Structures are given as C-alpha cells and as structure tokens.
Amino acid sequence: MATTCPMGFDVDYLRAKVQETYDRVAREPGGSFHFHRGGDYACDYLKYDRVELAALPEECVARFAGVANPLRIGSILPGETVLDHACGAGMDLLLAARRTRTAGKAIGVDMTKAMRDSAASSALKAGLSGIVEIREGFYEDLPVEDESVDVLISNGVINLAPDKDRVFGEIRRVLKPGGRLYMADVVVVRELKPEARENPDLWAACIAGALVEDELPDVAAAAGFTGCEIRERFDCFRNTTAETKVSKDLRVHGVNFFARKP
Numbered sequence: 001m002a003t004t005c006p007m008g009f010d011v012d013y014l015r016a017k018v019q020e021t022y023d024r025v026a027r028e029p030g031g032s033f034h035f036h037r038g039g040d041y042a043c044d045y046l047k048y049d050r051v052e053l054a055a056l057p058e059e060c061v062a063r064f065a066g067v068a069n070p071l072r073i074g075s076i077l078p079g080e081t082v083l084d085h086a087c088g089a090g091m092d093l094l095l096a097a098r099r100t101r102t103a104g105k106a107i108g109v110d111m112t113k114a115m116r117d118s119a120a121s122s123a124l125k126a127g128l129s130g131i132v133e134i135r136e137g138f139y140e141d142l143p144v145e146d147e148s149v150d151v152l153i154s155n156g157v158i159n160l161a162p163d164k165d166r167v168f169g170e171i172r173r174v175l176k177p178g179g180r181l182y183m184a185d186v187v188v189v190r191e192l193k194p195e196a197r198e199n200p201d202l203w204a205a206c207i208a209g210a211l212v213e214d215e216l217p218d219v220a221a222a223a224g225f226t227g228c229e230i231r232e233r234f235d236c237f238r239n240t241t242a243e244t245k246v247s248k249d250l251r252v253h254g255v256n257f258f259a260r261k262p
Helices: 013-025 039-046 050-053 058-062 091-098 114-127 164-174 198-203 212-220 243-244
Strands: 081-084 104-110 131-137 149-155 173-188 226-234 254-262
Touching: 013 173, 039 050, 039 149, 058 091, 058 212, 081 254, 091 104, 091 114, 091 131, 091 212, 104 114, 114 131, 149 164, 164 173, 164 212, 173 212, 212 226, 212 254, 226 243
Parallel strands: 081 104, 081 149, 104 131, 149 173
Antiparallel strands: 173 254, 226 254
16 A cells, blocks of 8 residues: 655655646646646536536636546535645635635645635635635645644645655644545556656656555545545546556546545
8 A cells, every 4th residue: 555655755856846747737727738627627527517617717727637526525514614735726725615605714725836826816806815815835734723624625636645644644633523525536446566656757647646546445544534435436537648658457547535534
C-alpha cells in the first residue's frame, strides 16, 4: 500500500513540477496538457450541472481540472463551513459556497498564487466574496483551525501528495466531530511498478501517486475515518495523453469517495 513516496524520492522537484503545471493552467487554460479542463469536460465527463456552471464566472470554470465531482457525494447545508483544501481557480469552492449560503463560510487553500488570484477574483465577480476566503497553504499543513470545518471537499489532490497519511491526518484535524470528507481523486486498479512510483514526472501527471482503488477505504480508515466508501467512478482521462503513459490494465480513473470523522 503506497501511502508515502519511495525512499530517495525528490519531493521538492515534485512540488515545483506540480506548481509549475497549475500555474500554467491558471495562465493558459486553453494550452496543451495531459488532462482535460473546463466546463464542457466537467459536464460531459463528470456530471456537473451545466446551468450551475453557467452562473459562475468563466474565469474559474475554464481553469477547472478536477477528476471527479465531490459535490455529488453529499449535501452541504446552509450555515456550514466548507474547506476546499486545494481549491485551484475555485469552481468547486464557489459551487459549495452557494450551497452554504450567506450564513456559512467557504475557505479555499492553494499553493499556487495564480490559482488563488483567479479564485478570489471569481468569488468577487460571483458576489460571494463575503463568505469565501482564499488562503495560501499546502494540503500537508493546512492554515485552518482544529475542528472548525463541517465538510472538506477535494478534487484531484491526494494523488499528488507524497505523504498521504499526513494529508489524511490534516483532513481529520480540521474536521469537526461528525465532519464529512467529499473526496474526488485518481485511483488505479492494481499497484504500479516501482519504477513508475519513483518517477516524479508521472506523479505530477496525477498517475504515479494514485492509490489502488481497493486500498483507498483502508487508507482512510487507518487515518481514523468511518463510513469509508467509493460512491461513483469517472473515466476522467479518456482521450488524453495521460492514457498513453500507463498500461491499459491499470485502468486509471477518477472516483467519488465519502468518509466521516467520528
């Protein structure tokens, strides 16, 4: 079960590579990447609601690069505090903010300045800046108080984390007792070969750091979560160059995953 990167793995290189990739997505959303982006992809591949997306600023929708749809996993109630722990340009964050309404709060954390700027600008344009707060930070060390969050949403993030146990620990720390994790991420159906796990470029491509699907509930349960289950699957890499980077029998895909803090 690969929850941490291999010995000798260049974590600093991986972080720089990921930051470089998503900085470029923020600056050139129509550029060439190994993954899909934008509103048509979100609706056609991931079952987002086209009417809901049309009500958001195009700035955040065009830069969307998620792998599944965490907002289909469960409800967000008016007045709740929601955290998107790597919010990117903010599409999921703003959709969550609309659900929590004016009595709630939606916090987005991201390490990439260009993405944070886009999220903040989009929140202002959407009339949601009063309840949306964008913070600089990393998913391994969230700038969020203990037990202050009702729902944590995540989309295509944990596969990029070199130390998944630490990330799940941070998620558990910030969630209130009974808080919910609505996680969308990349998984594979069997363990990758060591040479793939040791390749930072394949990690940055959202593949080499993916957990094995059957092991994901066990990883979350070991971190102290209950009710861990995969709710839905998405063929998020269909017709991308990422398909050519791994063997077909790995079946790389996105999943919606639910867990709860006791």
